[in-house]
Amino acid sequence: MTIFKNQLYINGEWRDSSSKKVFDVINPADETVLTHCASAETEDASLALDAAANAAPAWRGKTPRERSEILRKAFELMTARLPEFAKLITLENGKASNDAMGEAVYAAEFFRWFAEEAVRADGILSTAPSSGARILVHHKPAGIAYLITPWNYPAAMGTRKIAPALAAGCTVIVKPATETPLTLLALVALLEEAGVPKGVVNVIPTQHPREVSEVIMNDPRVRVVSFTGSTAVGRNLLKQSANQVLKPAMELGGNAPLIVAHDADIDVAVTGAMLAKMRNLGEACTAANRFYVHESIADVFTEKFTQAMSKLKMGNGLETGVDVGPLVNAATRDKVSHFVNDAVQRGAKVELGGELPTGSGFFYPPTVLSNVPEGAECLSDEIFGPVAVIQTFSDEADVIKRANDTEYGLVAYVFTEDMKRGLQICEQLEFGMVGLNRGLVSDPAAPFGGVKQSGLGREGGHEGLLEFMESQYISTVW
Ligand code: NAD
16 A cells, blocks of 8 residues: 555654554454554654644744645545545454545545635624724634544544644644554655645554653643543543643543434434444444434334344455444454343343354444333443444433433434424534434534533534634734
C-alpha cells in the first residue's frame, strides 16, 4: 500500500519511538499480526509538544484562505484514494468493505467542510447599549490542541478533529487508538502531501496513553483537549484538564433509544432501524441500543426487522458480499456475548443469532432479542455490537420517560408519520441529536454531540470550528 506507515510522525519526520518499543496491530478477522507500530514514550510526547509549539506562529499566521486550500487539497487527495483507505480501515478495524468505504467518504468530507468553514470565522461589531462604546468580537486560534481518537471510526474521528483544528489555525498532537493507528498515520502522510508544514500535525500512537497524555495535558502550551471515546476515560481526562484549565471537547458514550410509534411507516422504521443498529456492526456511539416499539405493531416490526437482519452475511470484511465483519477485539466480542447471555437468563427471547461462533476472528452474529426485561444489562450499558434489543410500549409519555432514563444523551431515533407529534417527542428527548424517520444523523455540516454524560461540545457544523477558537472582545470608542 502506498499509504502504509507504522512510525511516529513528529515535526514532519517519520521516526521510531525513543525507546524503540513497538506494539502489535492485529487483524480482527483472523487474529494475525498485521504489523508492529512504534509506541510513543513520554520523551516523544515532549518532542511533539516542542514541534507543535514551534510550528504554531507560522500556521496561525497563514491566511484562512491558505489554510483552506491545504484542507481542500487533502480532500481531493483522499477522494482519489478512497479504496486504499477503506482497505486499511477494514484490515485494522475489521468492518466490512461497504462500511469502511462509507467511513472513508465521511472522513474525507470533513476536510472539504472545514476547508469551507476556515474562511467563515466571523465576528461582531456592535455598540454597547448604555455607554455607546464599540464592541468588537473576533475569533482567534485557541492554541495547541491534543486530539485523542477511538478505534471504531479510525479515519472519521481523526478528520472530524484535525480538519477543524487546522482550519482554526491550531497546531495539533494526535493520539490514535492503540487498536487502529495505521489509518491515522496514513491520513497524516496525506496531509503532508497536501502541504501541511512540518510540526503542524504530530501523531504519537502509544501503548501508554495515560502517561503520555499526562505529559501533554500538563504542559501550559496546550490549550485544547478534544477526546472521542468512552465516558470513563473522558471523565478522567476532564479531571486532568482542570490542572491547566484546558478547553475540553468530549464526545463520549451513548445509549440510543429508538422509538417506533403506532403510526410509523413500518418499512421506513425497519430500514432506519437497520441503519441505526448495524452501521459499523453496532460499534458506534450512535448505535440504537434500545428499541421501543408500540405494542400494536411490535410483532410485525420484529418479524420484518429480524428478516432483514437474517439476510446479513458475516465474514472477513474484505470479502465481496460480506455485510458484517468481526468486532475489533476479543474483549469487545466477549462483552457483547455477555450482554446477550445476561438478557436471555433474565427471560429475553432470541429471535435471531445469539450464539458465539467458533474459529479465529472476533466474530459475533447479527442478533435480535425480544421481550427483554427491565434490569437486563444491555438496556443500561452500551452494547457496541450487532445485537438489537426490542421492548414494547403502550403510552407515549411512558416511552419518553423510559428513553430519557439513562445517564447518556447522545442520540435518539423516532419513527412516526405524524411530523407534528414527532417534533414534539423530539423536543422532550434529552439527547443532543435526534433522527426523525432517519436512522443516520452524522453529517459534517451538522453539530454532532451529546448532553449529560455523553459529553461536552460539538464537532462538525460551524460549531466544530469554534471548538478550536477563542473569542476575543475588544472594547473601544471612536
Ligand atoms: P476508550 O475510551 O477506551 O479509548 C478512546 C481513546 O482514548 C483511545 O485512543 C485510547 O487509547 C485512549 N485512552 C484510553 N485510556 C486513556 C487514558 N487513561 N488517557 C488518555 N487516553 C486514553 O474508547 P474506545 O473503546 O476506543 O471507543 C469506544 C467508545 O467511544 C464508546 O464508548 C463510544 O460510544 C465512544 N465513541 C463516542 C463517539 C462520539 O462522538 N460521542 C464516537 C465514537 C466513539
